[in-house]
Structure formats: C-alpha cells, structure tokens
Amino acid sequence: LVSESPAFTDVGVFDPSGKMVAYAGPPPSLAGKDYSEEAWFRRVHSDARGHIISDVFLGFREEPHFVVAVARPIGGQTWVLRASVDPDKFASFVGGVQPTKGVEACVVNEAGQRQTGMGGGPGPLARMPSRDGPASIFEMEHEGRSYVAAVSWLSETDWAVVVRVPRDQAYASVQRTRLILTAIMLVTLGLIVVIVVRSTRKLVHQLEQGDQTRHELRGQLFNAAKLASVGEMAAGVAHEINNPLAIIYEEAGALKDSLDPSLGDRVGDEELRERLDQICEATMRGRAITRKLLVFSRQHDEAPVRLDVNELLDRVLEMKATEFSVSNIAVTRELGEGISPILASRNQMEQVLFNLLNNAKDAIAGGGRITVRTRRDDRFVHIDVQDTGCGMTAEQMEKVFFPFFTTKAVGKGTGLGLSISYGIVKSHGGRIEVSSEVGEGTTFTISLPFA
Ligand SMILES: Nc1ncnc2c1ncn2[C@@H]1O[C@H](COP(=O)(O)OP(=O)(O)OP(=O)(O)O)[C@@H](O)[C@H]1O
Ligand SMILES: [Mg+2]
Incomplete structure (x- = not known):
C-alpha cells in the first residue's frame, strides 16, 4: 500500500490490546507503541461498520496526518489494520x-x-x-x-x-451571457426603434398625402361649385331680366293695341300713365341688375389706394344716418385705435359696406341696433357689421354668398349684394364670414390685410 501511493505514510497492525505489532513505513518504526488510548483506536473498536477515517491530528511523530482504520474480529478478538495518510499528499x-x-x-x-x-x-x-x-x-x-x-x-x-x-x-459566464443578452436586447430595441420610426414616417407621409389629396379635392369641389354658380348666375340673370322684359312687352303691347281703333277705345290719360309707370319700373329693375353685374365684372378696373377703414366707415354711416333714424335703427360705432390703412378701391369698399348695412337694415323690422366694430391683429383689419335683425338658418347661411340667392320680395332684392361683396373682398386678399342666430341677429366680418 505504502509503495503504491505516496499519500500513505505508513501502515500498521494492532493487537486487541492496542499495541502495534507490525509496521511498514519510514523509520523510526512505531512498532511496539501502545495506541489503546488514541481516539481513533477507541472509535474503530466501537464502530458498527468496523472502519473509520479520523480527523487530521498530530500523532507520535508530531506531524499532521489522518488515519484509515479497519477492525476485524479474529479468533473472538478484534485486530486493527491502520494506514496513516499524509494530508498534503492527499490534498x-x-x-x-x-x-x-x-x-x-x-x-x-x-x-x-x-x-x-x-x-x-x-x-x-x-x-x-x-x-x-x-x-x-x-x-x-x-x-x-x-x-x-x-x-x-x-x-x-x-x-x-x-x-x-x-x-x-x-459568474463570468453568467456575466458574459448577461452581456450577450443585453447586446441582443439593445440590437432588438434599436431595430424596433428603426422600424417604429420608419413606419411612423411612412404613416405621416401617407397622412400628408391624404391631406394633400383632400385639399386638391376641396379645390376641385370649390371650382365645381363656382361653375355651378356661374350656371346659376346665367339662369338667374336670364330670369331676372326676362321678368321686367315680359312686363314691358305686355304693357307696350296693350298700349299699341289701344292705338288701333278696330280693337276698341283708346286708353285714358290715367291708364296711360299707369302703364308707362309699369314700364319705367320694369326698366329700372332690369337696369339695377345689369348695373350690379357691370360693377361685378369691372371689379378690377379701379386702382387701389391707401384707405383708412375708420374714416371710410364714418363716411358711409354718415350717408346712411337719415335712413337708419327713419327706420328706428340705432347705430353703435366701436372703432378701434391705431388701425393701419388698407390698400383698396374706395368705390368697391363703399359698395361692400353699403351692401352689408342695407342687408342689416332689411333684417331689422320695427327698430333695432346696428353695431359697427373695427379691430386689428398682426396682419388683418377686421370689420364687424352686427345687427339685431331676424337672423338666418344654417341653410340660408350656406347660400348667402351665392348670386341671386334672396329671401326678399320680388323687386326688393336681386340677391347679388353679397356675392358681389364676396368677390370684391376676395380680390383684395381678404375674406368675409358670417355668423347668425335665428331671432337674435347676424354678424358679417370682413378681414382685409394691411397695406
Ligand atoms: N344681415 C342679414 N340678416 C339676415 N339675413 C340676411 C342678412 N344679410 C343677408 N341676408 C340674407 O341673404 C340674402 C342674400 O343677400 P344679398 O345681399 O346677397 O341679396 P339681397 O339683399 O337679397 O339683394 P340685393 O343685395 O341685391 O339687394 C338676403 O336675401 C337675406 O335672406
Ligand atoms: Mg343685399
């Protein structure tokens, strides 16, 4: 055993009394020494399995070692075989x-x-x-x-x-795995971010395109509406001019007939005057329409000048003052200060304001109030013409700027006032808006850019 492994220091045999009777190992020989009081010797005697391995201890040689001991009964008595093991060699x-x-x-x-x-x-x-x-x-x-x-x-x-x-x-490998996982996660995250950014861009692009298409469609729709109103206008003009022409034709025919003695009596002076009055009235109606249309078509003829909006309003209101007081209409002016001039044709601007004020007056029955207000923002002058009149339904509001749309009695309105005003304001780079409540009143707002 000793010669087989250097870990074994020595091997000894012990008789039942604990005396070493045989020894193999480096000198000096420990044969003859009494081991009966050694802890390991007593343990192996009482051990049920018949073998023990001791803890490391210092033996007779004062060197650390541990023993492997086996007890065997021979002839009714217990003999022990023990091997000492060098812990360092074992280690x-x-x-x-x-x-x-x-x-x-x-x-x-x-x-x-x-x-x-x-x-x-x-x-x-x-x-x-x-x-x-x-x-x-x-x-x-x-x-x-x-x-x-x-x-x-x-x-x-x-x-x-x-x-x-x-x-x-x-934990190096765990650490490495964690690093790899983190790297994979970062790469995945990066990929996700790239995908999200790209799809968002695509979406935004599509939305922008959708917006563009919608814009174009609106433009087309607007043009279609314009075309429709040109058609409407033509039909309207024909109708509006046909009516007075029919009246004139009828009256003139009646007068001509009265000159023919075979057809009966000549008309008296009174009837003659009445019929001529009808002809004059019908002619005036036709002339009103053609005049308005002419102004409309010559919109761009007049050279624009720098106009003080407040001064313009004062003048227009001055001209309307008597008419308003007769109709029992109070006028409030809320003219803002420091309002920059606009670049516009005086006649056309007056025409717009007259149209709005006439409409306001017509909407008020039996007295009310017209408020004229001016204010500015960083680009526009805003003019409000507000009345306490009958107001409009939503349906009417949609049509107010269409040519020949009128709710007024035949002969009272041509339905051209607002469509002409709209054209004039547009041609000056401005806009005209309406808000109204049935029974409460109406406000028209004109916005025009500074000169
Ligand atoms: N301030 C207002 N209050 C209520 N309804 C209004 C007002 N202004 C306009 N409207 C409505 O809009 C219609 C169209 O107005 P617009 O000025 O174009 O024509 P009009 O006044 O009828 O005729 P014209 O101006 O040619 O004499 C009016 O007939 C009226 O129904
Ligand atoms: Mg009008």
Missing part, C-alpha cells in the same frame, strides 16, 4: 482534480474544519449542509475575497469535499 490528489483554473478544493470534517488542501484554506466553514440533502452551494468571504463554494458529503466518511471558486470567475 494534492484532491486538488489535482482541478477542472478549471482558479478552482480550489479541500476536504472538511463534520464540523466544517479543514482537513486538507486549499492553500491557506477557507478556515472552518460556518455551516455544514445536512448529510441527507443535495450538494449545497453558497457564497462565502475569505481574506477579503468573495467566493462561490459547493459542499458535497463523501460517502462512507464524515468528511465533505468543499470546492470554491472566486465569485467573479464563477
């Missing part, structure tokens, strides 16, 4: 099973005390796992370093093998 055997660099191994006893190996050694282990449980893995501190350690009981002995590895090394 080099245990430590030699080093699968990885930096991994250390040692053997500890039941109390966790180190028996072999591990250089300076981890010292006594604070707690030992239960023998029946699985191998235990825990973290420990030793000489300022952190380790991950595993304890596994050896079968047949009261010893356990402790393997420890520096913490950072133990």
